[in-house]
Amino acid sequence: MNPTTKEIHIPEELPLLPVRDVVIFPYMILPLFVGREKSIAAVDAALARDRLIFLTTQKELAEEEPGPEDIYTVGTVAMIMRMFKLPDGRVKILVQGLAKGRLTQLTSQSPFLTAQVERIVEHRGGELSLETEALMRTVREQLSQLAEMDRALSPEALVIVENVEDPGSLADLVASNIGLRVGESQGLIEISDPLERLHRVKDILAKELELAVVQDRIQSQAKEEMGKSQREYFLREQLRAIQAELGESDARAEDVAELRQKLDAAKLPEEAKGEAEKQLRRLETMHPEAAEYSMLRTYMDWLVDLPWSRSTRDNLDIGKARKVLDEDHYNLEKVKERILEFLAVRKLKKEMKGPILCFVGPPGVGKTSLGKSVARALGRKFVRISLGGVRDEAEIRGHRRTYVGALPGRIIQGLKQAGTNNPVFMLDELDKVGADFRGDPSAALLELLDPEQNHAFSDHYISLPFDLSKVLFIATANIMDPVPSALKDRLEVIRLAGYTSEEKLSIAKRYLIPRQLDANGLKTADVRFSENAVMKLITEYTAEAGLRNLERELGSICRKVARRFAEGKRHSVLVTESTVASFLGAARYLPEEERRENEIGVATGLAWTEVGGEILYVEVNTMKGKGSLTLTGQLGDVMKESAQAALSYARAHATELGIDPNLFEERDVHVHVPAGAIPKDGPSAGVTMATALISALSGRRVSKDVAMTGEITLRGKVLPIGGLKEKALAAVRAHIETIVIPRRNEKDLEEIPKALRKKVRFILARTMDEVLQVALEEKT
Incomplete structure (x- = not known):
């Protein structure tokens, strides 16, 4: 301790410096940052006189202009040992607490706070009693225990504590070093009886020790949990080895074994098989709870489920295929001839590259349904994806596995759905593909729709070449103008023009009317259409090259008949040219007025x-x-x-x-x-x-x-x-x-x-x- 402090004369009036978030005890030496104008003025005034200043804690941390009611009355008279001015205008001072003081009156508030301070003199007895010595020893032991629990106590402070013989000084020294809250520290400094203050410090240390014990127990439990999970991992590994010796297996081993069995059945190409084996070995050594395990497991599922070598046998009976095509579609001779040519070549040459056909024509002429018919004629699976509105290249090529929730592109997904590597794959609405900041999907289609390249199509997710040369790709479009020229060059374009009125009449009788009767729960005898009635529908109620609106109008008549039947008026209905208007109202499309004369x-x-x-x-x-x-x-x-x-x-x-x-x-x-x-x-x-x-x-x-x-x-x-x-x-x-x-x-x-x-x-x-x-x- 510094005995010279007893000899220092403390004037009755001192500059006052309100401090935040800290209580200064006597004999404490600590730096303070001073930023408020009044506080800097108080420091300057103290330095100009005897370097003494009264430090007291303000009650509210956020108060910028504290008044008499905003500061505690009990504080510490301190000496400013050093002062530094910082570049930002603030001042850093090093202060040493000298003695406790009580604010009796605030004499001035401008340009800085000035206070009348009464020194608090503590009673100091002669020889220490046994009770006091025991109390001081208890406090020292408590502080040592707290230091052993990795508390923020410096060794120098412990040495000083061992040498302090005064109970009050011991209480102040301990209180200033154990990081108490402002309220607790202020309560201690306001206790003038040294023994009472030391008792209070003892109670606080006991509480801190209990908190430290609980904290250490929580930390040790967390460490035990970590050690337990590591121990479980090693035990599982040992158990797996023991089960392998016994011919048994755990769930993960069964999982890997099932994947290996599927991998063998999938008959992957050499390159793909090598990569799959490598990933399977990684899966075997990976903990099931690892973040990458589920991602790798999903990837392996995709690899083994893809139809690397599964194909359907083509129906090479030309006559039967012709019959199927004629059953499903009226006319369209050019398309049918092209499909039959494909079959004929396939019959003569087993290994051939699938053509890339593109059906171009107005809406409703049967482009999409023709694709289904082709698949039925060939005896192949049919997969259809719509490209309308697709603007992301990843829709075609997939996302890389590093992304969360990554999936293969629509092509690979379609092949998995088909379950064979030679389906009829329809790319609908090719002319509706768009492009934006996510890439140009039509550029991704260039490799897909090129017989010279698609034998090694690479999807970003699978990241292995997949042979698409056996797939029969059929694209559809209304017009070819929006299709990029590089993509257009890869397509064999087959144009489907509209139908004549006579062709529409034949299609309506053979396909549309029976389909609508069935869709509306009617039988052939329930409603019949005259040829003139159908022709009137074609010329006056529809204006299209295709057949969608015609079928819609036929369906509308069938629904009205179905309603009559549901209301109990069950008798056969004949739709004639004169009765069409009673079902559908006035004609919607009048033919272009013919020129009557030259x-x-x-x-x-x-x-x-x-x-x-x-x-x-x-x-x-x-x-x-x-x-x-x-x-x-x-x-x-x-x-x-x-x-x-x-x-x-x-x-x-x-x-x-x-x-x-x-x-x-x-x-x-x-x-x-x-x-x-x-x-x-x-x-x-x-x-x-x-x-x-x-x-x-x-x-x-x-x-x-x-x-x-x-x-x-x-x-x-x-x-x-x-x-x-x-x-x-x-x-x-x-x-x-x-x-x-x-x-x-x-x-x-x-x-x-x-x-x-x-x-x-x-x-x-x-x-x-x-x-x-x-x-x-x-x-x-």
């Missing part, structure tokens, strides 16, 4: 849409003006350019066409395509626009029975177009008997059914002159 400046064109063909009227009027050209009808850029080309052709050949050359400078030309709310584009209306334009300028009428299609050049040549079958169907629906087409489309006439060719006369034209010879009447 007109000047109106020509009939043919257009292709995603849902089939349409007829297109082009109207041209001339009026007095300065030779300007006006185009209306929501035409696209290509169509506008076709109109410009038609006008240029007419001007260049005005004399030959019987047109007064002065008209081009004296008359304005207005070209309009009705149905102005519908956007239109494409070059195939070029000849139609030229015919209507020449008709209006020359005064020659255009035949109402002639429709035309073809692109025009400035030289008057007629270039080929696409969608000929759809356009021919549109002409038949509009009762047009003659179609003028480009001569270079002659090859496409083979794709048009014979029944359709009998209804329409096709005129092949190489130049605009040949078109005009057919389309325009002679001037009277």
Whole structure:
């Protein structure tokens, strides 16, 4: 202890420094950080005088401007031993407690707190009594026990404690070193009787010792638990070894044995088998409760469940396959021929690469159901996945195993679902694949849909090459424009055009009506449809290339009949042309109004849409003006350019066409395509626009029975177009008997059914002159 402190004179008025979260006892030496302006001013004042300052603890830690009621009255008079100014404006001081003091009055609060302090003098007796010595020894022993339990007590403090002979000083020294809460420390400093304070310290130490014992017991239990789990692991390993010696096995060994058995049955290729064996050995040495165990177990399940070598035997009976295809689908000869060719080659050559077919056509023509029919004809499993809206490459290739919840891509999942490595795999809606920040799924399809590469398709999750060369891939799309060219190059495109009214009638009688009768709980005798009624449904209640809406309307009639039966009106119903409206209401689609007479400046064109063909009227009027050209009808850029080309052709050949050359400078030309709310584009209306334009300028009428299609050049040549079958169907629906087409489309006439060719006369034209010879009447 420092005996000189007794000789220090403490003035009655001292600067006051409120401290937070700590109680300073006499003889304590500790650093303090001072940041408040008033506190820094108090420190400066103390340093300017005798370096003495009164330290007292504030009651609320967060109080920034403590008043008399916010600080404890009992504190410690301390000496500032050193002072450092920090770069952030704060001050660090090193203080030593000298003596206890009591705040009697706060004399000033500005610029810093000043207080009148009364020194607390403790009674110090002479020789220590036996009771006091015993109490001091008990406290020292308690403190030693606490230090042995890894408490934060320095060895220097223990040495000082052993040498302190004063009970009050011992109590203060112990209290300042055992990390008490502010409330407990303040309670101790306010006890003026040394023996009472030492008794209180003894009680606090006893409580701290109990807490330390409980804490040590909890820690030892935790260590025991860890040791127990390690011991259990070693015991399990020993048990496994003993069971192996006895010919027995545990659950994990059974698990691994089952996997090994499946692995042998799966007949993996060499590379895949080597990797599977390696992962299985890892699984054997891994604890079942390890985080990686379940992930590896799932991976092994996928490996052994994939059909590496399981195949179905193809039905190579060509006649039987043809019968199955005819049963399921009407017409579609080109598709059926391609499937039968595949079977024929398969019969002659066992090992062959599966073709990559792509059915392209309007909605409802039977692309998806055709895939099922192909699988049934071949005797193969059928798997279908929809690519519509897929934007993540991982949907195709899968996720890597390192991700939580990783799974293989849809291709591998589909093969597992099929259970064979040679199913018919349908990729529906290929043209609806999208791309975003997660990658481009169509790029992942490049390897999949390439017969030269897919014998070693790599899925990110499986991470092993899988042979897809035996799979018969069939993709479907409505249009091929959105499909990337690299992917398009890998596909064998088979186009499915729409059906004629007669074909729809046959399909309705053979497939749709029986299916809807069965779906609605009716028998063939309950409701019958006349041919005229079905034909009315086709022409006036649906406007489509496919059959979905037709089947929907047939189903609607069947449901209404079923309701009648359910209400007790059970008698056979015959649906005729005249009774269709009573079931479905007024006709929804009226056919395009037919031209009643030959007109000047109106020509009939043919257009292709995603849902089939349409007829297109082009109207041209001339009026007095300065030779300007006006185009209306929501035409696209290509169509506008076709109109410009038609006008240029007419001007260049005005004399030959019987047109007064002065008209081009004296008359304005207005070209309009009705149905102005519908956007239109494409070059195939070029000849139609030229015919209507020449008709209006020359005064020659255009035949109402002639429709035309073809692109025009400035030289008057007629270039080929696409969608000929759809356009021919549109002409038949509009009762047009003659179609003028480009001569270079002659090859496409083979794709048009014979029944359709009998209804329409096709005129092949190489130049605009040949078109005009057919389309325009002679001037009277």
